Amino acid sequence: MIRVGLAGTGSMGTVHANAYRDIPGVAVVGVVGRDQGRTATIASSLNAHPYTDLEVMLRMEKPDVLDCAFPTFLHRTVVERGLAHGCQIICEKPLALTVEDAQAMITAARAAGARLLVGQVVRFFPEYRRIAAALRGGAVGTPVTLALLRQGAYPTGRDTWFRDDARSGGVFVDLMLHDLDWALTHLGPAERIYARLVSRREPVWFAQAMATVRHRSGAISQVAATWGNHRGFLTSIELAGDGGLVRHHSHESSALHSYLAQTPDETGGVSLPNLAASEDPYRTELAHFIEVLAGRAEPLVVAEQSLAALVLALAARRSAETGQVVSMEVGE
């Protein structure tokens, strides 16, 4: 039985908690959050102990694994504490907000002899796995163009930390990073990147980042990431090569659409059911991480890849700020 301490009870902490409930061979033993009520609810649903202090949880529970789902600006501190207590680490993406922090975390994990497994969850979505398998199987030949899109509501977070780029990294580092990681993993390192950002705070919060990457292989990627769209969460991917084209759009492949009356009637309304019609990629990801930590699998994501995606996301942000193409150094 692998004993997990879960740090975080926000959106991602909740998603992780739900996923762990389903994974055999795992016990979440402690849950840390600032909101006592929320933390107690999540902890009791997992038969775990609630804590408001990370250090106390680590000392009392001595978990094998620390899962860091705290806000991004706290990742380095949380991970270093966990490593100091001898924990293996699972950490939500982005690994950190700066290259310096991310490198320090990787170095610290290596020095502690611990795994540092970063939640690049897009790798675990079944549709993205299917595209990757088609690419590996030669269905597209040599890849030439890759277009990636990711859109959702503008997140807030506790204390509105998501809306503060200094704490969340903004749309480049928090959202576009997903697709930059996918592009780097499947088309190889970037030679240069150019990006633009359109953003508003009035009358609504809106941010759309658009980037073009030239890979060292010669392939080109176009990546767009939007916070504040009004048509629900959506993603799309289109990969074209000299052997063919593969594409996926989340709206086209949605298996179940609901169009429900807006106002619940006098019976008090219906609690909306979970319409999830496919496997939960977070569960797939965390189950894989647990297999890795149990020594039964090699990791599909290594922290150095998350670092590379962060480097490229920061380069994209710099390009958007300067209006110039940013060249990447070899090894970045």
Place this chain on the structure above:
Amino acid sequence: MIMPLRVALLSAAHVHAGAYAEALSHIEGATFAAVWDDQAVRGRPFAAKYTVPFQPNLEDLWADCDAVIITAENARHRALCEAACAVGKHILCEKPLAISQEDAEAMVAAADSAGVILGTAFPMRHSLPARALRRALRAGAVGEVLAIRATNRGTMPPGWFREPALAGGGAVIDHTVHVADLLRWYLEDEPEVVQAEISHGLHGGAVDDAAFLTITFQGGVVVTHDPSWSRPPSYPIWGDITMEVAGTRGTLDLNAFSQNIHYYPRHTDHAAWLPWGANADQAMVKDFVEAVREGRPPAATGRDGERALAVALAAYESARAGRPVTVAPLMG
């Protein structure tokens, strides 16, 4: 250590035999024991592909298996089912369960008196999109269900599927039973009256290839259904199962085979949709194996197969008679 359940495949005739063989090769607690086929030219290469023994004599097969999956021509289901019952083997039978009410009743009775499990291969009960729709309906998401527009359109299958004596019919018997079973499972109600217009016009063969059915349930829900083999070879996927469920509070749209990536190869002249969704065939075979082990009914029983068949047979009867007909009453 529990001994794995040894499962043999009775005939490679059906196009789904490959999917079940694949499933048996991937399920813990089961082994793919052998293949029997009355045509060695068909069974031997199939067995070789999965590196299992080919057994040309049914009597010699029994010692090597605990259960069978019947994937013979529809008209042969009854004889094979009765032979398996006589030697106490559990049975998962491809749909349609049989080609006549009499045969279907005889199979259900034979399994009952032999005390073996008889399941009908309705993998849609294990499809995650289809399950999500059931969850939503049972939770009352659309309020009271009023009407359903369903389709199970496909490409015309090859070989014996086009021979009335072996298939027992065409598109109607092939593509009505999946939807009839889902409807009974969703509504927890029984179909009462069926009206059908049937055609041979798409392919001009000996069996029907197009039809529109109207099915009225005892509780008053009215369903239209299209089971036609109306997808030409250029269609990018084999076909579909869709349901538009209208209720007093809204509508739910199911498109159970929309979870695809779209593939456009450079060197052929038509596109292909490649599924990324969870494997329902494998989940169904796993459920059957566990049902045998636990001595419980599988998700869809022989009786469920018989009830679904009754709808298809009523459609043929309606088309012959030129009027709505009552579905054969539930026996036993």
